[in-house]
Amino acid sequence: MRNYTVNYLFNDAPRTHAFELKQLQLPVHEAAMHLLQLHFGDAENGLIMPTADATPAQILEQAERVGLTQIRVVDQHIID
Structure with a gap:
């Protein structure tokens, strides 16, 4: 598993969310x-x-139409 950190704007407010996914990228x-x-x-x-x-x-x-902009995948960590 990998943990991805995503930075983005939601209706112009900065947000960060982490996703735990099996995919390599x-x-x-x-x-x-x-x-x-x-x-x-x-x-x-x-x-x-x-x-x-x-x-x-x-x-x-x-x-973008619904307010999600400037999406960036900024980090990934392998989870054992």
């Missing part, structure tokens, strides 16, 4: 998808989430 668009699920996964409006076949650019566009 965390591209920015995948971090954006995790953040969308974190902030909007419970939303009754399923239109907030990108479709399963969305491109990385479309995922980042959708994240």
